[in-house]
Amino acid sequence: MSEKITVAEARRPEAVGRVVVLQGWVRTRRDSKASFSFIEINDGSCFGNIQAIADGELENYESQIKRLSPGCSVTIEGLVRESPGKGQATEVQATRVTVHGTADVETYPLQKKRHSFEFLRSIAHLRPRTNTFGAVARVRNCVCNSIHQFFQEDGFLYVHTPVITASDCEGAGEMFQVTTLNLEDAPKQGGKVDFAADFFDRPSFLTVSGQLEAEIFACGLGKAYTFGPTFRAENSNTARHLAEFWMIEPEMAFCDLVGNMDLAERMLKRVFTDVLEKCPEDIEFFNLRIDKTVVETLRHIIESEFRRLTYTEAVEILKTSGEKFEFPVDWGTDLQSEHERYLTEKHFKCPVILHDYPSSIKPFYMRLSDDEKTVGAMDVLVPKVGEIIGGSQREERLDVLEARMKEQDLEPEDYWWYLDLRRYGTVPHSGFGLGLERLVQFITGMANIRDVIPFPRTPGNAEF
Numbered sequence: 001m002s003e004k005i006t007v008a009e010a011r012r013p014e015a016v017g018r019v020v021v022l023q024g025w026v027r028t029r030r031d032s033k034a035s036f037s038f039i040e041i042n043d044g045s046c047f048g049n050i051q052a053i054a055d056g057e058l059e060n061y062e063s064q065i066k067r068l069s070p071g072c073s074v075t076i077e078g079l080v081r082e083s084p085g086k087g088q089a090t091e092v093q094a095t096r097v098t099v100h101g102t103a104d105v106e107t108y109p110l111q112k113k114r115h116s117f118e119f120l121r122s123i124a125h126l127r128p129r130t131n132t133f134g135a136v137a138r139v140r141n142c143v144c145n146s147i148h149q150f151f152q153e154d155g156f157l158y159v160h161t162p163v164i165t166a167s168d169c170e171g172a173g174e175m176f177q178v179t180t181l182n183l184e185d186a187p188k189q190g191g192k193v194d195f196a197a198d199f200f201d202r203p204s205f206l207t208v209s210g211q212l213e214a215e216i217f218a219c220g221l222g223k224a225y226t227f228g229p230t231f232r233a234e235n236s237n238t239a240r241h242l243a244e245f246w247m248i249e250p251e252m253a254f255c256d257l258v259g260n261m262d263l264a265e266r267m268l269k270r271v272f273t274d275v276l277e278k279c280p281e282d283i284e285f286f287n288l289r290i291d292k293t294v295v296e297t298l299r300h301i302i303e304s305e306f307r308r309l310t311y312t313e314a315v316e317i318l319k320t321s322g323e324k325f326e327f328p329v330d331w332g333t334d335l336q337s338e339h340e341r342y343l344t345e346k347h348f349k350c351p352v353i354l355h356d357y358p359s360s361i362k363p364f365y366m367r368l369s370d371d372e373k374t375v376g377a378m379d380v381l382v383p384k385v386g387e388i389i390g391g392s393q394r395e396e397r398l399d400v401l402e403a404r405m406k407e408q409d410l411e412p413e414d415y416w417w418y419l420d421l422r423r424y425g426t427v428p429h430s431g432f433g434l435g436l437e438r439l440v441q442f443i444t445g446m447a448n449i450r451d452v453i454p455f456p457r458t459p460g461n462a463e464f
């Protein structure tokens, strides 16, 4: 009896001697003069392909096998044996090749040649069949699994925060509005659109962060995290911004800023360790073809401590660096990507955690420090990507929080439930947001964030 196994299993030396069924897509076919063919197939289970040898004696050899081309789907039955070829431990001597679907050589876009990532974005329905996107998909999957395991083992509760929200959570970015009103003929009240007539009786939006709701669970159940999609309508066409991306947001009661930084550092190191261990072939590919520093960087980070310093210290370093920046730096201005990258790439050459930012450039919910000029914020910066995590200790004092809201022209009544958490049994608490795609970008070395999410959403792009 032949048994269905994956290409990953069939590639291992232990598979030798087994009679198996393999199913996947043809990557290449080569014909030998001695009337047999080599067919390489991939099924997504691992980076590598398996080579099948199809003999000219097979009944569909001339009619089907000799016409196989990249993209055709096949089932191959046969015996796994040791391969005399280089770079592979095993191969399959086929006893039957069933062709499920052909792929016209004239029109199938993925012929055996290098395609640009820009071109592959235009065929996002086919790009999972390429080496690079197969590897990205497996690494992304490994990262997600590792993150869940890390939090679960650490006693965090996974909570699902809403995708549709009525609060502009934190002014974190431009929001997408959600409405069922007829835009052509919207009901009006005093010359303005009457959102009281809308589905939720008020203006509503796609969330930019699950933080405020995660705080609700932390301030009652201890430690919680969200892992879901977030949306920002920022019209920035950068290699690090998406309109729809996935964010991981842990939130911890009875935790200060130092505990928050410790968690961020521990979590990142755990993810890097897992990826190196579980996706060695994929990471080797990124190291060889995409960015030669990937493996070394990950190893180095796992072993070293993140460099922690205050915003004030960072501004001093930047001002005396002698570096020409496009945007000037001065205490009280928000750091630009070029500044963040200088610190982590050139100055420290390792991940950096900046903390204690000026209160004027940070949202109302961050905890005001005793100096009354800074807040307990922290950003984790990594080489090439810049900011990967943004977090803070939250303001747990009702009066201070209300004062900060008024300063930023927010109506405390709109946040009555958020304030209730401070009114009843308030606790010091902290949390952060990690962008999944920025993390995958960093791990793989992929230059553009659009190439580490299956279906990127950016201004003007929502195909697939």
Ligand code: ATP
Pocket: 172, 173, 232, 234, 240, 241, 242, 243, 245, 247, 387, 388, 389, 390, 391, 433, 434, 435, 436, 437, 438
């Ligand atoms: P940036 O300054 O880089 O635009 P931000 O300060 O707006 O980011 P936060 O609001 O702190 O980001 O969000 C937390 C994390 O979410 C960021 O550290 C980043 O990893 C990720 N993130 C934020 N905006 C985006 C985006 N548009 N696309 C992808 N990831 C994002």
Ligand code: MN
Pocket: 379, 387, 389, 390, 391
């Ligand atoms: Mn931030």
